[in-house]
Every structure is written in structure tokens, then in C-alpha cells.
Amino acid sequence: MNVQLEQKIAFSILFLCTLLVVVPVLIILVIIFVKGASALSLNFLFEMPTSGMTAGGIFPAILGTLYLVLGAILFAVPLGVLSAIYLVEYSRDNALSRIVKLAIVNLAGVPSVVYGLFGLGIFVLFLGFGASILSGSLTLGIMILPVIITSSREALESVPQSFRIVSLSLGASKWQTIRHSVLPHALPGILTGTILGLGRAAGETAPILFTVAAFYLPKLPQSVFDQTMALPYHLYVISTQVPGIPENVRYGTALVLLMLVLILNLAAIILRYQFRKRKKW
């Protein structure tokens, strides 16, 4: 058989496969945008749900998701960045640090529903926080910890060794060196990882199923020990558990959630792109 023809056929097949991945994504996005757009309005975004969630807005779910994500970040970012600093700057390459790295890889692979079980076991029951924003935030925080540690580590490792040596040789202490000569240059990378973690936390449902989410709670949470509604869980509930919800409310909820997550991810991609372009070393 003609090799040129063979190549043409093979390339076409590969191209078709790629289309098979990309086109459905576009279709999904278009469907959600077209069908959800009609539900979007200020009332939908900023009002309480009424008449058994068949009407009104989804404000408590949006607010709940924001609270949860904020809580998760407050917990996970300091812890994640400090772990990464320890791994890159302080630990030597020995058995312990290898085990830590393996643990992080595995932490990243644990199914989200198992995080949910864990959150239920430790935060809700063992520590007695109950089903609350606190429990949910901590569970989500632990879930995104590997994302933040991994991206922070990469960011720190990409800072040239010479910056550290120069700073140390000028008599700066180790911590001053990290604080003034390493962290500032790793910051964009850490920020990118944080935003990706945010996006993941905002979209996850399984970890909050048993730790925080309320079925239908038409009031706003008053403290971190309250339950709250959350966007992804809300979408799950109104599309499987409650019959008779108008279609555009479902699509509208999906659209709001999708927008939130995609905007976060887009921000991360753009930030990373800018950072790479600007990098001087």
C-alpha cells in the first residue's frame, strides 16, 4: 500500500478522534448556555428559592458555595504552601521525603466520595462539628491540598538555585532567603495552583454530601456551624430527587456553576500564560 496514502488515512483518523473529544465539549457548553440563559436574571441569582424550589432564585446555594470555597482555601493554602516550602527548601532527599511525595500522589487519587466519608467520620462525628460549613470546608480543603502542594512545589523548584545561594552568601538567614528571594518569584505559580484548587472545590459534590449540604434551606447560614445549600449539590438534588422542577431552572443552575468553575480555570490559565511570558531567567 502507498505509504503516503497510509499516512493520510492515519492522520485523518487521529484528527477525527481529537474532534470526538473536543466537539462534545462544545456541544455540552452550547446546550447549557442556550437552555440556561433564559433562566438567568438578577432575581434568579439573588433571591431565595420559593414554592419548593420550583421558583425563585438560588442565592443561598451560590452564597453557600462561596463560603465553602473560601473556608477550604483558608485552610488549605497556608498548610499546602508551608508543606511545599518544607519539601523543597528543608527536607533532604531521603526515604521520608519520598514517602511524603508518594503520599501526596495518593492523596490526589483518593476518590472524592472517600473524602466525604472521611469528613463525616472525623469532622462531623469525631470532632463533633456536625454537618456544617466548617466540616464541609475542612473536607474540601483536605481534598484540594494535593493540588496546592504539587503546584507550589513546582513553582518553588522553578526558582533558580542561584537566587538562594546569592541571598545566603550575603548573610541572609535561611528563612529570610525563602521569604525575600524565593517566595516572591514562586508566587504566580502558587496562585495558579490555588485558583485551580478553588475551581475544583467549587464543583465537587460528593465530599459535601454528608458533611454540610442541606436539601432545601431557604435561609442564609448564620455561622460556620450552620448547614448550607451549595450549587453542585443543589443541581444534583433538583435534577434527580425532586420532580417537577422547571427545566430552565435546572439548566440555569448548571450554567451558574459551570460559569463559576470555568471562569476560575480560565483565570488560572491566563495567569500561567502571562507568568511564562514574563519570566526572565
Add this chain to the structure above:
Amino acid sequence: MVETKMTKISIQDLTIHFGNVTALKNLNLDIYSNEIFTIIGPANSGKSSLLQSLNRLNDLNAAYRKSGKIVMDGKDIDDLDVESLRKRVSIVFALPFPLPLSIFDNIAYGPRMHGIKNKTKLIKIVEKGLREAYLWDEVKDRLHTPAMNLSGGQQQRLCIARILAVEPEVIMFDEPTSGLDPISTARVEETMRVLKERYTIILVTNNVAQAARVGDRTAFLLMGELVELDETKQLFTSARDKRTDDYITGKFG
């Protein structure tokens, strides 16, 4: 004329290992105040390892082992706290490593780390450092532009100014001109000659001619051992050891 020679650094029986590799063997020598002490020798003869022991940068390397003593002004450097040691014994590397900051911030970095916050004081320190490194006239109008934009020779002088700003006592140069053109090299050498009036200077170089030009005394290291140490003139005109003679006349290395 007899000069009074004060011993600044005394190296006693220093042996250095990196893992299984021996970098220096039983080294004994004294470095005097206000001299340019030059160390020559082929690659891997232990020159840079010696420098990095003097300000304990080698401590960062997990495989580093040391025996023997390094004494500065009568005190074992292992008894000093490492930050103040590195402030007193500073180093200029082969390649200029400007931090990705402005010229001003590069030079102010050291003083800031040592707690100087006062703006007018910092401005004074920066100007003084730049003047002493003969860079002031070239950069005085663009102190707040990135240091990365300077030429190679300017960057190396920036690194010298950055060190002067922390007011060291000893300045070590680790092949400081290996990446520079002849004109920049001449300027750096000139700077060294001036600096020796107030500082003790240790120069490691691959360039034998450079040692002959600027060194007061010269040590020849080979495979981690001190072969010969003498007044530079003496060493270059009538070396006592054949290996020294072979090296400086270019028969090997």
C-alpha cells in the same frame, strides 16, 4: 621596608570530603589582612571548595564532611553564627547572579536583610557600594531599572557593589572574570587593587596571568594538596617545585 602582617584567616589541617571524593587534603595556610591572596590550580584541585568552606556555603551540601579548623581573628568559624560569618566573609561568583530586582534593590538586599530600613541610609549605602565598584557613573540615572538589563561586566561589578553594601571584612572572588571580555576584566582587577586597601581579598582564578598581575601572594593547589605558597613574584620567577613551574608555564592544566 618591612610590613607588619596580621593573620586574618588561619587554615589548620583542613581536609574536605564530598561523599567519597576528597576535595582538600591537610591544608595549612594563613591569609593576611589587606592582601590579595591568589589561589591557582587546574580544574578540580579544590580551589572553589576551599572558598565555600570559608563562609560555610558548603554546609548546604549534604555530602560535605570537614575535619580541621578554620580560624578567623582568633575564633573558630564554626563557633560563629553562620549569618554573621557570611556577612563578614562574602563571595563573588564566576557568573554574575543578579537577583531579578532593580539595581537599587539588588544592592539594598543585604543591608535590608540585616535590618536596615531607613530609606536615606539605604540610598547612601547603595551609592557608596556602586562608587567603590566603579559602577556609579554608568547606572546612577537608572537605579530603578532591572539589574538583568545590564551587560555582563556591569553585572559582575553590581555583584561586587552588592557585597560591599554589607560591609564585609573578607571578599572572595571565585574566577570572577571567566565570563568577561578583556576590558571588563581589567576594570574588575583594578577594583580589586583598590579594595585591598580596606579588605582582605582572596582570588581564585584559572587565569595564571591574572594571578601574576594582581596577586600579593599565590598558592598553587593540585589535586586537593597545597604544592607551593610564596610571594607572587617569587613563585612566578623561580618556583621551587617543578609541578608549579610546569603549570604556570602552560605545560599542563
Add this chain to the structure above:
Amino acid sequence: MSIVIVALIFAFLLKEGLSIFWRVPISDFLFARNWYPISDPPQFGILPLIIGSILVTAGAGIISIPIGIASALFIAEIAPRKTKEVLKAGIELLAAIPSVVIGFIGMVTLGPFIKEIFNLSTGLTALSGSITLAFMAMPTIVSIAEDAITAVPRQYREAAIAMGATKWQTTWRIVAYAARPGMVAAVMLGIGRVIGETMAVMMVTGNAALIPHSILQPVRTLTATIAAEMGETVQGGEHYAALFAIGIVLFIITFLINGIADIYLHKAKK
């Protein structure tokens, strides 16, 4: 800290889940055919759930692996630079879509479609689950395989081209061959994602805890069982413990899969 968390997770799963084995022997738990947790007496055999998970995962693998690898080859070797950037960003966005949104779309579009085609009473079957999950595995497979392919040294390609091979022959015989360890890792991680996936699978597979006889029947997976039933259990009760025990099983499975993937990733780096 991370070790502590991994250990804590496992410890809590064990603490809450092990008590089930006082009543049900491990072999019965894993291999008995009936999962009737709320009948009297309750039966806790997770075999139907395991089969459900395997079936859905295998289906998703069959769909996503060839397509994913092919796309990775296209993106890494054939696509022009600009197209490549756009495609990569698109795939990253696909990875970012929350699973409930994918589940929702699968439920409202794919379900009715499959019901229509095969003339079934419900469109929420193992097949719908496989197709939906294939889309969730794809971004993982494509991006990691693409990295592996890009990492193949230039010299291999140049040598092959210099010997007169066409670009396709080079891509297929040399580059794809050299990138094999990375591709294996990509596939493992993709499968890991599918097995652990919960929400989408719960929404589209129909949730019947029976051993299925074809992929056109509803099934229920390990993950979906936990998510769906935990809300109704009594804390500390048998059912509750059984669900945690499922969590242990899942944890071990994903631990193994990720371990294997990690080994291959290290191979690929060398």
C-alpha cells in the same frame, strides 16, 4: 503532614468500617451476590457493586483509551502550534467541568437517546455511565499521554525521518513506542479517575444494585452506593459500617492504581 492525612483517612475508614466484619466475613462481604442493606435480616454482599464498577469502568476504558491516545498523538505530533495551544486549553477546560454538570447533561441528553436507540424502558444504564465517564477520563489520559509523547527525544524522530520513514511511520512506530510507559501511566490515572467518580455515575447509571446481564441494564457502582445510602443510615449501625467498608475497598483499589501509575511515570522520566 500529608502522611498524617493519608494515615488519618485510612484510620478513620478502618475505625468506622471494620465492625461490619464482626458480623459478615470478609469473603462474604466481597463475594456474596446480594446487597439488601435495609431488608430484615440485611444482606451485605458487594459483588453486584463491584461488578457494576468494573463494567462501567471497562466500558469507559474501551471508549476513552483509544480515542484519548489518538488525540494525544494528534495534539503532540501533528497539530500546528496554534491549534495545539487551543486544543490543550480546551482539554483543560473539559477536565474542569464539575462532575455533577457532566452527570446532568448525560442524564438529560444521553439517557433519552440510548433509551430511544435500543428501545429500552430506561436510558440510565451501564452503557450511559461508560460513555459519560469516558469523557471524564479523556482529559487525564490526553494530557498525561501528550506530556509523555512530547518528552520523547528529538533525535529519535530525526533519525527515523533521516532513514526515509514517513511522518506517520515515525509517529506510530518510533514515538508512540518510546512513549509507552507514559501512556500506561496516563491510562492508569484515567481509570483511577473513573473508578473514583461518584456524582456523574450516580446520576446516569440507574442505580440498581443487581448483577447486570448486559450493559444495557442499570447498575450501581461502589461510589454511588456510598453517596446514595449514607444519608439514610443510622450512625454506628451495620449499614453505616458497611458503607465505610466499601470506602476501604475503594481506597485500596485507587491506592494500587495510583501506585502503578506512579511507577510507570518514573519509568517514563528515565
